[in-house]
Amino acid sequence: MANFNTHLGVAAVGSGMLATLCLQVGFVDAKDAILLASMGVLGGILPDIDLHYSHPSRILFSILGIVVTFLWIFAAENHLSILELWCAGLGIYMIVRYPFWALFQKLTVHRGSIHSIATALLSALIVTVASYHIFGKPDFISWLTGTFVFLGFILHLLLDEIYSVDFMGHRLKRSFGTALKLIDSKEHISSAVIIISIFIAWFLTPDINQFLDTLTSAETYRVILQRL
Numbered sequence: 001m002a003n004f005n006t007h008l009g010v011a012a013v014g015s016g017m018l019a020t021l022c023l024q025v026g027f028v029d030a031k032d033a034i035l036l037a038s039m040g041v042l043g044g045i046l047p048d049i050d051l052h053y054s055h056p057s058r059i060l061f062s063i064l065g066i067v068v069t070f071l072w073i074f075a076a077e078n079h080l081s082i083l084e085l086w087c088a089g090l091g092i093y094m095i096v097r098y099p100f101w102a103l104f105q106k107l108t109v110h111r112g113s114i115h116s117i118a119t120a121l122l123s124a125l126i127v128t129v130a131s132y133h134i135f136g137k138p139d140f141i142s143w144l145t146g147t148f149v150f151l152g153f154i155l156h157l158l159l160d161e162i163y164s165v166d167f168m169g170h171r172l173k174r175s176f177g178t179a180l181k182l183i184d185s186k187e188h189i190s191s192a193v194i195i196i197s198i199f200i201a202w203f204l205t206p207d208i209n210q211f212l213d214t215l216t217s218a219e220t221y222r223v224i225l226q227r228l
Contacts, residue, residue: 004059007044007159011152015040018151022144024227027214032141035071036148039127042067043152046123047115047160058101065096071135113190115157118183122194124150125201132206139206140214154180 019037022028028036042064049060069089080088113119128146131137137145157180183191214220 004045004048006163007048007156008041010159011041011044011155012037014155015044015148015152018148021224021227025220025223027144028141032137036145038067039145039148040152043120043123043149044156046149046153047119047156049114058097061097061101064100065093068096069093074135113184113187113194115160116181116183116191116194117154117157118191118194118198120150120153120157122198122201123153125198125205128206129201129204133204139208140210142206143208143211 015037018040019028019033022036023030023033045060045063049064069092072092073085073089124146126146127149128142131142131145132139161180183194185191
């Protein structure tokens with residue numbers, strides 16, 4: 001499978017290019033473009049949060065903790081004092097970095113149910129719901145944010161599958177097929193939890209009509225081609 005640096009680099013380049021496109025065609029402002037790029041990078045490393053190698057696993061949860069902390073700080077900046085923001089932000093980081101990390105170490109298996117398209121969808125829906133209900137973003141921006149997480153996640157899975165092919169030896173490595181799968185058929189309980197969570201998260205998502213209308217509009221792609 002691809003290493004951490006590869007996943008991080010490819011996710012950063014891909015999400016950065018797509019966020020730039022969204023900025024240039026007027027979908028988002030500069031602040032939200034940075035948010036989208038960050039979410040794409042986050043999605044690009046999320047599938048490896050179940051790594052059981054101590055050092056890279058801690059790096060991943062440190063990054064995740066920093067992202068969650070700053071998202072919360074930006075959302076609450078006008079409601080709390082500077083000291084309160086610092087204290088609450090530190091508390092959020094510590095919770096993500098230590099209890100969440102320990103929980104994932106205990107409950108997950110690498111390349112198990114986390115490494116699946118279903119989890120990519122669940123991650124996107126959770127981010128969409130959080131963006132709308134917790135951080136107060138408009139429904140269109142919320143769906144766009146979730147989409148960036150989904151695309152980053154899928155890009156990670158695709159890279160792992162590509163690295164499972166030995167092109168020079170014309171053979172498939174044993175890891176082939178373990179990354180890009182719809183759901184993990186071996187992990188029945190965790191897969192069932194993911195599927196149930198998808199349905200619950202879907203009912204909490206904001207209105208999707210504007211997002212779909214923009215995505216399927218011929219005018220959208222005319223503007224994109226013009227800007228290109």
